[in-house]
Every structure is written in C-alpha cells, then in structure tokens.
Amino acid sequence: CGAMRKLTCALLCLLMILSIAFCLTACKSRTDEMADQEIYTEKQMNKMKNKVIKCINEQDKEGLKKLFSKDAQKHIEDLDGKLDQLIGAFNGNKIESAKGEGSGFEGSVSTQPIHIYEDYNITLNNGDEYTLFVSFCDKNDNEPEKVSLIQIELRTFSSEKTPKDFSGGTYKDDYGIFIYTLQNYPKE
Template sequence: MKKLISVGICLLIILSTTFCLTACKSRTDEMVDLEIYTTKQMTKTKKQVIKCINKQDKEGLKKLFSKDAQKHIEDLDGKLDQLIGAFNGNKIESAKGLSPAFEGSADAQPLHIYGEYRLTINSEEKYRIYISLCDKNDEESDKEGVFQIELRTFSREESPRDFSGGAYQDDYGVFIYTLQNYPKK
C-alpha cells in the first residue's frame, strides 16, 4: 500500500511539473511572438515615416496618423510641414534603434508600440525620432495608427544637461525639439 501511495505521489509530482513547464513555455512563446510582431509593425511604420519625410510627402505622413489623432492635433498640416522642414531637404540615410517597447497584448487591447531611432543624415548621426502608434484597438478603430512623432534635432551627446525629455509618451502630436526650444527642467 505504501508503495502504491509513493508511486501515486511521484506520478502527481511529475504531471504537475510537466504541466507547469509547458504553461511557462507557452507564456514565454507568447511574449516572444508579441515582441516579434511589435518589432515588425514598428519597422514597417518607421520605414513609411522615413519614406514620407525623404519624399517630402506631407499627405502620406498625415495618412499614417490615426483618425482620432488627426482630429485632436491642432494645426497638424503646419506641424508636418515643420517636421519635414527640419531636415532642410536632406535625406535620412538610416534609422537605427533597439527593439520597440509596447503596452498591452493581443488579448488586452489597445496595443501601443513605441520606437526610438537614431537617424543618420549626411553620414552623421544627428537627430533622434520617436514614433508612437496604436496598432490594435478593436473597440475604437479610429485610434489605430500613429498618434505621436517627436523629433530631436540634436544627438544624445549634444543634449543639454537640463533637457528634461520631450512630450509625454501618450500625448497626441508632432513635437520638434531643437537646442533653442527644448523643454527645460
């Protein structure tokens, strides 16, 4: 009888361990899949933004913004003109950044994705661009799309000591910071 109870307990321990390991693995796989998905979505959006800036295509850039952001950003056309004008006709040669950050999940919407990229212009890293987009929102589809672009026209090394960062990450808008107009502490 003792052997039977011991075998039963061992079998339960093995089954529970197996169940726990497979459950953890599937959660890990889900997170990896979500990271791959968000990276692809942000890479696609980044390429579209850069293409529009390089072609000076204000209307194309405007279409990337969500319908809700287009309604709530005051003077969006003027701000997009300023964004494109900040490059003085120079082309963005490359944009390098880390994997984007995200809030939400495929199950818990909305899914917001945030990307930061160092831009190379004329073979020199000079500017940084931050792009925020809402990728999924089944309940409010008019909020899907880019809702914020922030451009800093100075490198990290040139950042003033009293630079307190730019806009809040969930603000709607197009924000352009130069060494003359950066937000101070």
C-alpha cells in the same frame, strides 16, 4: 498495507511529475508568447518607421498625415502646420539610416489596445544626426479610429548631444508632432 503505501507513493510521484511538467509547459508557453509578441511588435515598428521615413524623404505631407490615426488627426491642433515644420526641419536633406535606441510596447493581442514606440538615432545625407521618436497604436478592435500613428517627436540633435537638463519630451501616448532644437527644448 504495504501495497497501499506503495500505490499512494506512486500516485503522489505521478502527480508531482505531472504538475512539474504542467508548470514547465506553462512557463515555456508564456516565454514563447512574450518572444512572439516582441517579434510581432518589432515587425510592426519597422513597417511604421519605414513609412514615416519614406514620407519625410519624399516630403510627402499628405502621406504622413494619412499615417496618423483618425482620432489623432482630429485632436492635433494645426496638424498641417506641424507637418510642414517637421518636413522643414530636415532642410531638404534625406534620412540615410535609423538605428533603434530602445523600443517598447504596452498591451498584447489578448489585452488590447497595443501601443508600440521607439527612439531612433537618425543620420541625414549631410552628416547631421537627429533623434526621432515614433509612437503608434497597432491594435484596438474596440476603437479602430485610434489605430495608427499617435506621435512623432523630432529632436534636431543626436542622443549624445542631448542636454543634461532635457526633460525627455512628451509622454509617448500624447497625440502630436513635437519638434525640439538645442535652443528650444523642455527643461526638467
């Protein structure tokens, strides 16, 4: 009977060790997966940001238009006019730097679609500071026409100069190009 008890105790200990080890590896792999996802989205965000900035700096309206998803191109009213306004808001000045304010993503490789978005404080070559928001769909295997740029929001003022009653603009998944000045911005 004593031997049985020892064997049972040894088996229970072994089961506990195995279950703890399993939990630790499961937690670790979940953390690794999240870290991998963040690294992946950061890379994708930087690629998109660089393409958007390059097109703005080169005043490449057609290049900027092609960055928008096919679905967004169909649904944005007067896309050409809005692209002209966006490029025109820089008055021929170039973006010299873009510092990320805060990025985020929704979805994952296993739960598509993946939407990625970030706010940037941008500095122009004339010293002006603007705020640029970029939102895009990175992966959507079921609806590939929805993949690519969804929204660009430009605030022709820095985040420090954002009025207290500024409502935060549009929702990150809304299709469009939105340009706000200190005279014309959505209030709370």
